[in-house]
Amino acid sequence: EHVWKSAEILRDFKPGDDTLQLQLEDGTEMLYSLDTSSPQLPHLRNPDILVGENDLTALSYLHEPAVLHNLKVRFVESKIIYTYCGIILVAVNPYKQLHIYGDAVIHAYSGQNMGDMDPHIFAVAEEAYKQMARNNKNQSIIVSGESGAGKTVSARYAMRYFAMVSKSGSKTHVEDKVLASNPITEAIGNAKTTRNDNSSRFGKYTEISFDRRYQIIGANMRTYLLEKSRVVSQSESERNYHIFYQMCACADQPEFKSLRLCEADEFRYTSMGGETAIEGVDDRKDMEETRRTFSLLGLTKDFQADVFKVLAGILHLGNVEIRNVGSDRSSISSSDPHIAAFCDLLRVSPDGVTRWLCHRRFVMVAETVVKPVTSKRAVNARDALAKQIYAHLFDCVIQKINAALQVPGKQHSFIGVLDIYGFETFDINSFEQFCINYANEKLQQQFNLHVFKLEQEEYMKEDIPWTLIDFYDNQPVIDLIEAKMGILDLLDEECLFPQGTDQNWLQKLYNYLADNPLFEKPRMSNEAFIIQHFADKVEYQCWGFLEKNRDTLYEELIDTMRTSKFPLLANFFLEEEPGGVGSKGIKVRPARPGVKPTNKNLRTTVGEKFRSSLYLLMETLNATTPHYVRCIKPNEEKMPFEYDSKRVVQQLRACGVLETIHISAQSYPSRWTYIEFYSRYSILMSQQELVLTDKKQTCRTVLQRLIQDSNQYKFGRTKIFFRAGQVAYLEKLRLDRLRGACVTIQKHVRGWSHRRTFLRMREAAIILQQYVRGQRRIRKSVTAAALKQGWAAVVIQRYWRGHLTRQIFRMVRSSSIIIQAFTRGWIARKRYKKMVEVQKALILQKYARAWLARRRFQTLRRLVHNVQLSYRCQQLRKKLEDQGKENCGLLERLTSLAGAHAQGLDKLHSLEAQLGKSATEKASLEEREKKSKEDAAKTIAQLQQEKDGFIVQKQDLEKKLADTATEMKGKEEGNDGSDCSLFKPRKKKRWIAENNLDLQKEDHEKEVEILREENRRLKEERVRLQRQTEEGAQVNTDLQDQVIQLTKHVKVRSLVVQLTKHVKVRSLVVQLTKHVKVRSLVVQLTKHVKVRSLVVQLTKHVKVRVLERKQKEQKEVSDSQIEGLTFKVEHLQNENNQLQKLFQEKMSVNDSIGQEVTRLNQENMVIPELKQTVSELQRHKQELEEQLEEQTRGMTVEELEEVLRRQKNTETEAKTRFTQEASRLTAENMDFEEQLDMKDRLIRKLQNKIKSLQTSEKANQTPAPTIPKEYLGMLEYKREDEPKLIQYIILDLKPRGVVVNMIPNMAAQLLFMCVRHADYLNDGAKLKSLMNAIISGVKKVITDHQADFELLSFWLSNMYHMLNCLKQYSGEEEFMKQNSPRQKKNCLQNFDLSEHRQIFSDLAIRIYHQFISVMEKALMPMIVPGMLEHESLQGISSMKPTGFRKRSSSIYEDQEIYTISSLLQQLSLYHSTMSQHGMEEGLVRQAVKQTFFLVGAATLNNILLRKDMCSCRKGMQIRCNISYLEEWLKEKDLVQGTSAMETLKPLCQAAWLLQVNKTTDDDAKEIIEQCSELNTVQIVKILNSYTPIDDFEKRVAPSFVRKVQGLLQDREGGSSQLMLDTQYRFQVTFPFTPSSQALELLQLPSSLRLGFITRI
Secondary structure, eight states: OSSSEEEEEOOOOOTTTTTEEEEEEOOOEEEEEESSSOOOOOOOOOOGTTOOOSBBBGSOOSHHHHHHOOOOOOIIOOOOOOOETTTEEEEEOSSSSSSSOOOHHHHHHTTTTTTSSOOHHHHHHHHHHHHHHHOOOOOEEEEEETTTHHHHHHHHHHHHHHHHHHHOOSSSSSHHHHHHHHHHHHHHHOOOOOOOTTTSSSSEEEEEEEEOOOOOOEEEEEEEEEOOGTOOOOOOOOOOHHHHHHHTTTSSSSGGGGTTTTGGGGHHHHTSSOOOOOTOOOOOHHHHHHHHHHHTTTTOOHHHHHHHHHHHHHHHTEEEEEEEOSSSSSSOTOHHHHHHHHHHHHHOOOOHHHHHEEEEEOOOOOOOEEEEEOHHHHHHHHHHHHHHHHHHHHHHHHHHHHHBBBBBOOOOOOOEEEEEOOOOOSSSOOOHHHHHHHHHHHHHHHHHHHHHHHHHHHHHHHTOOOOOOOOOOOHHHHHHHHSSTSHHHHHHHHSSSSTOHHHHHHHHHHHTTOOTEEEEEOOOOEEEEEOOOSSSSSEHHHHHHHHHHHHOOOOHHHHHHHHHTHHHHHHHTOOOOOOOOOOOTTTSOSSOOOOOOOOTTTTOOOOHHHHHHHHHHHHHHSEEEEEEEEEEEEOSSSSSSOOOOHHHHHHHHTTTHHHHHHHHHHHHOOEEHHHHHHHGGGGOOOOOHHHOOOHHHHHHHHHHOOOOOOOGGOOOEEEEEEEEHHHHHHHHHHHHHHHHHHHHHHHHHHHHHHHHHHHHHHHHHHHHHHHHHHHHHHHHHOHHHHHHHHHHHHHHHHHHHHHHHHHHHHHHHHHHHHHHHHHHHHHHHHHHHHHHHHHHHHHHHHHHHHHHHHHHHHHHHHHHHHHHHHHHHHHHHHHHHHHHHEEEEEEHHHHTTTTTTHHHHHHHHHHHHHHHHHHHHHHHHHHHHHHHHHHHHHHHHHHHHHHHHHHHHHHHHHHHHHHHHOOOOOHHHHHHHHHHHHHHHHHHHHHHHHHHHHHHHHHHHHHHHHHHHHHGGGGHHHHHHHHHHHHHHHHHHHHHHHHHHHHHHHHHHHHHHHHHHHOOOOOHHHHHHHOOHHHHHHHHHHHHHHHHHHHHHHHHHHHHHHHHHHHHHOOOOOOOHHHHHHHHHHHHHHHHHHHHHHHHHHHHHHHHHHHHHHHHHHHHHTTHHHHHHHHHHHHHHHHHHHHHHHHHBBBBHHHHHHHHHHHHHHHHHHHHHHHHHHHHHHHHHHHHHHHHHHHHHHHHHHHHHHHHHHHHHHHHHHOOSSSOOOSOOOOOOOOGGHHHIIIIIISSTTTTHHHHHHHHHHHHHHHHHHHHHHHHHHHHHHHHHHHHHHHHHHHHHOOOOOOOOHHHHHHHHHHHHHHHHHHHOOOOOOOOTOHHHHHHTTTOSOOOOHHHHHHHHHHHHHHHHHHHHHHHHHHHHHHIIIIIISOOSSOOOOOOOGGGGGOTTOTTOOOOOOOOOHHHHHHHHHHHHHHTTTOOOOOOOHHHHHHHHHHHHHHHHHHHHGGGGOOOHHHHHHHHHHHHHHHHHHTTOSSSSHHHHHHTHHHHHHHHHHHHSSSHHHHHHEEEEEEEEOOOHHHHHHHOOOOOSTTTTOOHHHHHHHHHHHHTTTTOOOOOOSSSOTOOOOOOOOOOOOOOOOOGOOOOGGGOOOOOOOEO
């Protein structure tokens, strides 16, 4: 059961002993017998440190029990399924889904050297891919093993790896097609057997083609030896091919209705095994996947339908009943539904099929004879036809898949994946097992030669003398099978005879091969033969060999199939030209060439075909570099992680693993580099040897001293070669040295501990002795009087000391009270002052917020008025339309009253009388109007008197102003009050104008309604009223125009605000508001536009006030500042003079505006009377309508029509006039708007002229050297210079320039100053062009320099600063809170750039991700060597033997060595670059957090995939490296705010898990509590992979792992992924950070060649 058992020797062996006293692992003792003549001692076991190694060749003792035990420890205890054995990857089927095949695992193995990571199918695939790319040589991966060992899955994972790492950018998605071919081939080529539910019943070699860039461009598939017999017969508990059951499961679907399918157990070919379903498999769902992959490969629906027809025909053919007719005849019923279904589906002749299934034609010399056959032969013919059709269909589907996988493009190289059956031996072995074992013999021979070649290359590379190694050569077995007069030759010869039988062929084998030692005849059987294969002896039963080798199908049935009208079936049986397969260039030559048929009638046998295809396969494999994967089936019950040693050792012997061990063990199997040896065994070196600098020479000296026999080791160029057992001997010496050192340390520690305990006890005894002796002496010497005196002295001392203490306490208490009083008074005064300041600030804020609220309300009210105006105009139009409809209704009513014409005439006469009365009333109205005008004249006279009074009052106020100007103080409330008083008159006038306009509009509407309904006699009155209305509208328009002119030209508020900004006039206005009622003065100033005298007075008094206040408050200010203020005052005077000139030019216009306002006020008083008049006219209108109705009743039809015609003409004329009037008003309104725009442009032009004149005057004057030039923080450039601007500031700017480093983010600031100037000019086209040019330029730079870290850092910092500038100067309140007054003044005025802010934000995000990718690409090669492999703590860890895989040809000799210092230096370089470019601290912290996450994730992923890194010492090493990273964060002041250490928590917990005890229940609970960042899969993986480095450490018991796993089941949520996603990106944010940089102080560096730009 166990094959080999582990035991311990209880008594040393001595020569001559006949027994060994052993103790097994379970504690039982036993005696092992020995032959005293030639004692064969049991195999020695490897040291515990070597047990569980990744590579079996790293074991010191290489033999079968060591290999078996090592695989068991890895598979059962560590739950690891992959192990290296030299160049072989041994894969044990776990019968369980594992989390080791995700995309993250593929990325982790991609680019890694073989041996650096744990064994894996991905590591083999990566090695093949890397060697193909490096050596330009084709590669092969040979996957073999028993049925159920996992060959198909392993091959599928290898192809998935190639598809993932070699993604092509084409739209063909050939990688997906390559992977999609697997479900199809499994459906038509896999079946359920007793050993495997998805057993491949054919061999497959898939060539994956690559182009020169090593991207997949196609694939090609070759198949070998399909098991055709399974189509017609299956053993118990087995199934036919999956595709048949998938079709039967979908029989009820519309696509399969025509195939006449039913349940699988109703067909003979699918029910022979007894089981039609597989547990856990849904055939219906698998059919959907099969059809989906058919479509993905581009196979049409018609072809799929044809395939399903052929398959359905095979099922129906199997159900055809063949009955006996007599003893030598058979027949098929013509009414058999299955034969009819077969013929209908495949469109063949029913008569021909039924005839030639039951008959056979023989061609004689003179005639042709048709002879009936028995039912047995007919059934064989039916089954042969089914097998032949299925085989042709299988080949056709494979051809179609190959055609779909061919993509246009030239193949540069390829990697082949061979999924082929392993060595098989059953209770009954037939022709299929013979061919399979023959193929495995050829593969084993090729494998032996390859291993031998690699060993030879290794020895020659290391300059080790090469000696011939005796290894098993299976060429004799191959000759036995394929040589002349061999087994296959005799089988083909016997197949040529029509009467040949299996027994005759077997007798020939006995006769010709009896002398061959590899061929045997069974003792108890005459129907079998035995062959000694490389793996084991196999007994083959001869029955069926000839039939299976011939694979005959009657020619008559073939001709019948050729005549089918079904093209797919007819093509299956087309005649093929015979041709042999050559064998030129094959390195492993056959014993004899293949047999070629001499004529057409002699068809090639199955054995010959298989031999030819095997020659081609071997030729291909020999032309490539092979990589071997051996799949092992651990048990027959398919139990997860159950290990049957007997079954495993059989497969190890059969697959060549032990042969590899045998070849390696005969020479020098253990190989260590000098560095590894020095690191591991430096403890065995003496002090003199450690002093030597040449480590190679040190290793030589130590080995010569430790191992006396020089034949036990050899020194190579880079490695030391050991014979078997020598490493174990060195490990024993090392363990003895460590044990001796431990004993010495324990001796000294225990001695020190006992000495310390003794000294403490001795000291305590001495103290006790002192007290006892002192007590005795006191008792002898002390009397009662002495005791009383001593007690009295103590009492006196007590009272005296109390008195002194009380005095000191009182003094300290009084001092403390005084200090507290003064301190509390000072604190109270300070708090009171602060409360006063806060109260003042609150008052200031109250008035400021009130002023802002009023301003917002007034703006909103103006907008509402405008909306109301537009709405009323719309209502007017709507009313006109309604009136027109009403008129139409009136006409209809008048038509209905046409009969009453006579009475209408009378009513018309009475109507004329009423019109006469209305004329008299009109004259009275005119008299009333004259009276209202006289009243208005009186009102104007009164207003003129009030005006004169205000002028006198103004003069008095000016005098008071001159007296109190020197006593005023600046306060913030005054500005608000003055602004409100200045604005109220203007707002009042605007409100009056808007109300007047609304009233006039309403009057106009009512007038129009009246004019429509009046008749001709009221025409003159209507025309006059209409003219009056037009004049009123004209007056309103003029009034609005003049008010706008007044607002534009009389900029009193801007003047006052500018004065208050430069000379602090707020205090002056506040005092004016407090002491005098200046509101009326401001109103008069606004009404009459006589501001000149006030401005002059304010300027004079402000100059005096500013000079006095500056002298009092700033006595210590330097003379240069005083001169600067004086210059500002002079500048203000010049501006005031210019404004005074402008006011003089516009004085006449303002006077006319004042007069117009007065006139409008007078006219507005008449409006109520006009409204009353309109209402009276409406009443008259109603009365006239009533009279009109009465008159129309008595009118004739002709008269009524005449009246209606006149009425219609009148209404048409009124409507036309109204339309003309409305168009005229619209045109005039547009003219007024144009005039207003022209005047606005004129004002701006005049202002620009004033500024230019001032600039020219300043330029003409000789400026004082102490007065600086004042800039506005803008840069001006010409439109045609925009490409130069982008070229010099963006495209040509180098991040390492001196100017750029001295002024961080200078590029962003210069570009924003240009943006400000475009906004200042209100030039939208220029601004848009500039912004687009900036964005395009930056995109071009980062696209052209995708891997330049410095340039990406530079532009990331500048784009972030540009984004902040756009926010800071946007004018939005949330971004202006920290702006200086000058920065608030520099805000953008004309354009909203929020959309461009979003574009810049997206661009910054793109740069950030590219920037992070460049950092990750540079850091990735450093992380694993620096964090895991480098020993930052010297002596903590020691290297272990690495095995054959460290000698992988994919490893560079001159590969750079990285340490934790290299990683920290790279991080420091990144940080200094970002700081040098002025990157904002928050963005730097985000980048550092992302890089630390990468370091933690990559390190943890490698720990999870590297068993050699899971040790206690390695955990200490990792924790030390993490502390270095933490110190780096503290040094750079990045600990707070980055949460970078949070990203390293999973790594910290993994390091802690490696160091903590792992034995008790408390340890398990502590692991659950502490490892909160690790999921269940990761914790279990680390525990299973834990490997002790020394014998002092203990492995983790499987029971402890199960205990932890059980506790982890209660943990909710969490990921089940083994690997961390190193591609994960944290979301980047760009927090707003205002800049204190003053744009107006920025200088233009001359090195940037920006002479075409001007500072404004």
